[in-house]
Amino acid sequence: MGFPGVWMTESESVVYRVVPKCACSTIGQIMYYSDHGRFFEGDIHDADQGLHKWAQDHSQGPIEANVRAHESFAFTCVRNPYARILSSFFDKICGIQRNGNRYRGNLVPLLVQKYGIEVGGDDGTEEFDQIRSFRRFLLFARDTIRWRRPMEPDIHWSAMSGHISTFIVNGGRYDRIFWTERFDEGMQDVLDHIETPHPVDLASIPRFNESEGHGPKRAHPVEAYFDDLSMHLVYEIYKRDFELFRYDVADPSNKMPLAEIDLDEVHAKLGD
Template sequence: MGFPGTWMTESESMVYRVVPKCACSTIGQIMHYSDHGRFFDGDIHDATEGLHKWALEASKPRIEANVTEHKSFAFSFVRNPYNRILSSFFDKIAGIQRNGQRYRGNLVPQLAQKYGIEVEGDFDQIAMFRRFLLFARDTIRFRKPMDPDIHWSSMSGHISTFIVNGGRYDRIFWTEQFNDGMQAVLDAVETPVPVDLGEIPRFNESAGHGPKMAHKVEEFFDDLSMHLTYEIYKRDFDLFRYDFENPGNKMPVGEIDLDEVHAKLGR
């Protein structure tokens, strides 16, 4: 299976396991800059040079050799599950993508038909999100009406493939404390080009795709929605120390235990 979703600088200064909807655009651009002294012109997800990616055939042997021998600092970032699933809805379901189309072509019409999700015009954001949450649960728990999409499949699922196939993380950070986490990465490695994190812009490639969120996070989650979210993301809440009881609290409530993460996700 190898190391899907893994990016590595060409200098092999650092290895990053991408978790969608967790600041991956900014992290990828920082990695690119740290080698080349410039940002990739465009969405870093589209880059086919300047960064090793598991999706690029020429990069696979380099990544595999590095990760299996743990030659470089390996890290990932995670995000509060409530905020992440909301972001997925507004970006991927309610939003228009870079190509001017709906995400995955016929996905939104299919959702409208099967789950009554309507995202045209001035729609009821809370009601439509809750219907989407039911759809997301069905894709993850039952793989129906389709396999789960990477943008709303569990973070622990993404994180685990790296461990199962022989990798080991040095740190896992929270996007809610992005600057602290990314600075810790930069402090732990030597890069060809120095990076001043204070000068780095944020590359939120999904910004502007969808409508503006009209309510507070906690207003989207009634008791049933909270329990659906916990059903989907129990391991994410538990392993990465997020607060299930309060959707309005996006901050972690404890420290991530890396040994526990490797033990529970490495099976």
């Protein structure tokens, strides 16, 4: 299986396991800058040089050798499951993607037909009942994750623990897992542990939110989208994420973690 979703600087200063919807664009650009002294022009997900990625054949040998020997500091980043699934809905379901099309082609028409979801019209700009549509999307996300129907679960709403576990199961070990909600603190700790060809001043780094502007603006606070049933669904889908990464399942309005992440526990529970 190898190390899907793993990026590594060409200098091999640091290894990162991508978790979708968890500041991965900003992290990728910081890694790219730390090697080259400039940012990648465009979406870092499109970069096919200047950064080792497992999806590139020529990168797999260097990544595998590095990770198995634990030669570099390895990290990843997580996000509150309530905010993450909501972000996925507005970006991937309601939004027009950077290629000018809907995400995954026939996915949105399928959701409109089978789940009665509205997405703001053809261009995502019309008003619609965001709360009702999101709750219907949650049913779809649960169906994909629990029963793999009507399709396989998508990387943007499958559990973070699933992404993170592949690195451990195949022989990797994390030195740091931090929260997007405390991004500066966590990313600075990573930078403090590594030596890069170009120094990174985190305070001057812009945030690269590549999903910004794809879809309609969220009209309500996070907690407004979650009633008792949808909170139950979110816990059913992301129980392990809440427990391992210490997020508050009882209060969708509290985006901050409740306690520190225990790395030994993460490796023990996700390494099976």
